[in-house]
Amino acid sequence: MSALSSSTKLKHFLLTTIPALGHIRAESGIVCELIKTEPHLIFTVLVPKFLAPVFSRELTQWSVTEADLARIRATELREVYQLIIAQESITCTATDTVFDYKGITPPTAVFSDLFTPAFAPYIKEKTPDVKIVNLWIITSGSILWHHGKGEHGGLFEWEARTKAVFEKGEDCGRTFDEVAQSVWREPNSGKLLPNADGVKMYDYESYPQPSNGTPPVSMIMGAIRQATQFADASITATTSAFEPASSKLLNDWYEGELGKKVFNFGPLVPFSAAPYTTPPLPSQGPFQPIFSFLDSQPPKSVMLVSFGSIFFPSKGWQLEAVLKTLLEMRTPFILSRAPAMFQPLDPKLEETVEDSGLGLFVDYVPQRDILGHPNLGSFLTHGGNNSMWESIGAGVPNIFWPFDADQPIHAAYMTEVLDCSWELMQVRAGEGAQPPARGGKVEGTPDAVTAELKQILIDLKGEVGERKRKNLEAVRKQTLDALSEGGEVRKDVQAVLKLASGDA
Secondary structure, eight states, X not given: OTTSOTTSOOEEEEEEOOSOHHHHHHHHHHHHHHHHHOTTEEEEEEOOGGGHHHHHHHHGGGOOOHHHHTTXXXXXXXXXXXXXXXXXXXXXTTTOOEEEOTTXXXXXXXXXXXXXXXXXXXXXXXXXXXXXXXXXXSOHHHHHHHHSOGGGTSOTTHHHHHHHHHHTTOOTTOOHHHHHHHHHHTTTTTOBOOOTTOOOOBGGGGOSSOOOSOOOHHHHHHHHHXXXXXXXXXXXXXXXXXXXXXXXXXXHHIIIIIOOEEEEOTTSSXXXXXXXXXXXXXXXXXXXXXXXXXXXXXXXXEEEEEOTTTOOOSSHHHHHHHHHHHHHTTOOEEEEOOSTTOXXXXXXXXXXXXXXXXXXXXXXXXHHHHHTSTTEEEEEEOOOHHHHHHHHHHTOOXXXXXXXXXXXXXXXXXXXXXXOOEEOOTTOOGGGGSOOTTSOOOOOSHHHHHHHHHHHHHHHTSHHHHXXXXXXXXXXXXXXXXXXXXXXXXXXXXXXXXXXHTOO
């Protein structure tokens, strides 16, 4: 506040997020892009208390100045909205910081995570003129696939179809959620999923690993309702160059039928013209063993194995087959055991890995920094949005092991359409292990996993690997063009500022 003149008319936006690191990481990027672009903007962020320090840390990854950071106010209390619009003071219980809103214009826009849909109707009730900007923070293909109309393969009509069951008296005493789940499961019958950019997948391939079969009904329906009813616009984590046909289809649907805008904000991870480089690290610290291990290996030889903060293989033999293959092929690796879903490995295997000097087990990895190390050669990943874009930014090819959500479409698109990655098919299980649309058969045995991974490791070092890296570099340069001054992302950032400020 001290850096701004008292006569300056400030703009004020507010963001709501959820307790998920992937969402917080992407949404910190949205905040920073808008803050850096508009010097007279204050941003209030409502974040879960225990993640307030994490959000603050993520902000520092975006090349923002101290003056920029001073205009971002992170607090965890959703109930404070009434105090903010009344221009009163609030106290963040995570940091004990007091934020004084006296003289600061109430928010003209609320940026709402797709999974905080209950907040949007509350905002519209209290402040009808405030703009709601829905944060999809996934790619256009994923939005259409999960939340689009039935003809897109999505769940847009899911709520209406569920209600129709009750209207027809066909609920048979079931609860709303039980009926919704039965409606949701209907499409998985072996039909090809529609995809404008050429991805070929059967509907059951949406679940390459066993699903618990219980989607969070109210959350997903609420997200669709927020985006298509309450929100004035939506932000995606993609570019139209990355998925041109899907981006156009989403935009045509939103603008043409719903009368809403869609803005592409690009990867929503730090992305620069030069590939990532590992920052200088202290000689002692929690990550020192990781980078000492990396430094000791040949260039482009190490595989990072990380499944994000939520997902992890549920069947121990799958990962054990992978690790044994890496040892047999003399491929050094780093395995992150961060997820709460981590399944303990065979102690004898862990001992073998330790004795070999080829593997390192860690509880947390600084993923972006590892991807930037010159000795990192590949990334075995679940394929979440942030991980996919971070690997593109680093120029490191993925070996996908998708589980759920947006991961299967990322794996298929990057592997089959863009030809810049691989996907492990033999680790598929449950209904997702049925014959894939791209051909072949899923054996789902340790021997099949071993054979598949061996071929990928051979390909990484040969002509196939060279081709895929070349294609990956083309995707990276394409993304940089969208992020450049005058590019699509910069234009969309400016357009969102105008809309959110009430200037559009």
